[in-house]
Amino acid sequence: MRRAVWLLGLCQCILWGVLYYSFSVLLVPMETALALPRTAVAGAFSVGLLAMAVLAPAVGRWLDLGHAANVTRLGMGLAVLGLGIVATANGAPALYLGWLCMGIAMACVLYEPAFALVIRAVDDDMHRVRALAAVTVMGGLASTIFLPIISVLVEQLGWRAAALVCVGAIVFAALIMEVWVVPSLPASGMSRSKFRSPRSGEWPRHMRPLVAIFASGTLASMALTTLLIPLLLQRGVAPSAAALVLAAFGIAQLPGRVWLLRGRGGMPTHVLKSWPIVFQVAGLIVVIVSASPWAMGAGVAVFGLGSGLHTLSRPWLIQRLYGVADVGRWNGEVARAQGLARAAGPLLMAGAAAMSSAPTVLIGIAGVLAITLPLAIRLPDR
Structure with a gap:
């Protein structure tokens, strides 16, 4: 099982690299080749992110029904189709169609299905958080590894050929999932929530604070x-x-993820409840008040430490609160809020900074995060 977890993390690294981070490298070449304004090209990516966010709860429900393997297969197929359409696009309609397919694919293959496979296969709490940490450690390397690789491919082969190479990477990841990962991560006994099951359309206790914390x-x-x-x-x-x-x-x-991966003893609950927010607020404050780029870099690093823990804390906290059997459903609800924030965030932040200033916007965001800290502290440990 340990090998399967690390291979799952490798697949997440590949998928995040070619589906999410590749856009920043492909943006300018696509803009030039297709003779489209940058906003039009960026809009295609935003459409994909919006589709990813909207579909997250539905994907979560499918995962709860035990369909993680089939959801992943569907996502891999749509990713290949979407990247193929993008690679052959000659105008905006094809570009938007391709990134719409890729957005649906991202909902089906990025983190949520991987988390579901791990959470359902690992019974022990500490082993589970280490397995989740292993997956996110590998996923966290995606930008570092794939941004330079795709940049070289674009420079040497052109953006269309680079997109087709990314298709090959997805096929490789799909093969790893099918042969080594999915057969080695069978679902074990599934615990239920200690809270009452909500009626259809109703959120359970503590769900609203979770959405506020992670969307912020x-x-x-x-x-x-x-x-x-x-x-x-x-x-x-x-x-x-x-x-x-x-x-x-x-x-x-x-x-932070590596530390949890190598941790010993009981699960440090307070680490995943409050420390991510503390680090993020502290990092923003350092960025705001610093004049030196080195000091600002230190602030960014502190913020990044908190952000890394934040990614890991969501699946862990949700399965602790609502049980393994319902983790996909409630993970999906939180992921939808995060996805909407991810899709709208750049436009909202740029617009707010234009009306005031970047430091003012960052101060406001730090204040919002600080408000969510008491919400996180009040979450039950079990």
């Missing part, structure tokens, strides 16, 4: 990644140095 965290991440480089340039930092500061965000998400 995602919005904060989008605010930082959207506003950081313009803020650094405004403060006189060179573009290359600004890019290095932002790079600290992705790298810093890993240490």
Whole structure:
């Protein structure tokens, strides 16, 4: 099972790299080749993110019915189809259709189905959180590994050929899932929620605080990644140095996950309830008050540490609160809120900064996160 978990993480790394992070590399070449404005090309990606968010609860319900393997197979097929359409697109309609397919695919293959496979296969709490940490450690390497690889492919082969290479990567990941991962992660006994089962359409106890906590965290991440480089340039930092500061965000998400992966003893509940928010607020404050790019980079790293723990805390907290049998349903509800924040965040943050300033927006986001800290602390440990 241990090998299957690490291979599952490898597949997540590949899928995040070619479905999510590839867009930032393909954006300018697609814009030039298709003679489309940047907003039109970016809109295709936003459509995909919106589809991913809207479908998250439905995907979660399918996962609860034990269909994780079939959901993943469907997602792999749609990912291949979507990337194939994008690679051969000659205008906006095909581009939007391709990214719509990829958005549906992302809902079916990124993290949620992987979390469902792990949570249902591992009984022990500590082993479960280590398995989740292993998957997110590998997934967290996606931008570091695939952004430079896809950049080289685009430079050497062109963006269309690079997209087709990404299709091959998805087929490779699908093969790993089919042969080694899914057969090695059978569902074990499934615990039920200690709370009463809600009626159809009704959220259970503690669900609203969870949505507020995780949607706010995602919005904060989008605010930082959207506003950081313009803020650094405004403060006189060179573009290359600004890019290095932002790079600290992705790298810093890993240490907290690695620490939990290597942890011993009982599960530190308070770590996954409150520390992610504390780190994110502290990191934003350092970014806001610092003038030096090195100090701002340290703030970004602290924020990234909290963001990395945040990703891991959602599936763990939800299965603790609502039981393994319903984890897909409630994971999906929270993922939908996060997905909407991810899709709308860049536009909202850029618009708010234009009306005020980037530091003002970041102060407001830090305040929102601070408000969610008491909500997190009040969540029950079991």
